[in-house]
Amino acid sequence: MLRYAALLLSFAAGPQLASAQDWALNGIDPVGYRQEGAALPGRPDIVTMWRGQAWHFVSEGNRERFEANPKAFAPGLGGLCVVALSEGRSEPGNPRYFAVIGQRTYLLRSEAARERLLADPQDILMQAKAVWARLHP
Structure with missing residues (x-):
């Protein structure tokens, strides 16, 4: 029954439904x-496509x-972990760990990284942005 419902949903949603x-x-x-x-799970039926x-x-x-x-609304620095980036590493952030600083959302790899960012946001963001600029000239 669940397979049937999922199949119907995929046909009803049309080509916009992504895997x-x-x-x-x-x-x-x-x-x-x-x-x-908060990191709130979105609904599978309320979706938009942006950047693939x-x-x-x-x-x-x-x-x-x-x-x-x-x-x-898209996370800053490509969604990479800001703390890892400030240390010269390119690691994806985990969407469950985030910090909103100013008007921008940043992702982190863990709660410990989030706490570290919040303890010194200006310095860590400055370092992360410098690394980002070198990686994405």
């Missing part, structure tokens, strides 16, 4: 970081906010 491997932020709603201060990935949202309102300005 889970194409889900940005593992399905976490990028607007939720700033609106709710499916971005999921908890509500139509969050999807509309994102679509109006996706760059404002």
Whole structure:
């Protein structure tokens, strides 16, 4: 029965439905970081495609906010762990660990990395941005 329901959903959703491997932020709603201060799982039926990935949202309102300005809600520094980047390593951040600093959301690899960033955000971000600039000239 579940297979049948999933098959029907895939046909009903049409070509916009992406496989889970194409889900940005593992399905976490990028607007939720700033609106709710939480890593909220988005719904599989409220989705938009941006930069080749499916971005999921908890509500139509969050999807509309994102679509109006996706760059404002996408994680900074390509979603890499800011602390690792500040140390010269390119490691993906975990969408469950994040920090909102100023108007930007940054991902971290762990709670320990999040605590470290929050203890010295200005210095760590400055170092991470310098490494990012070298990696992405």
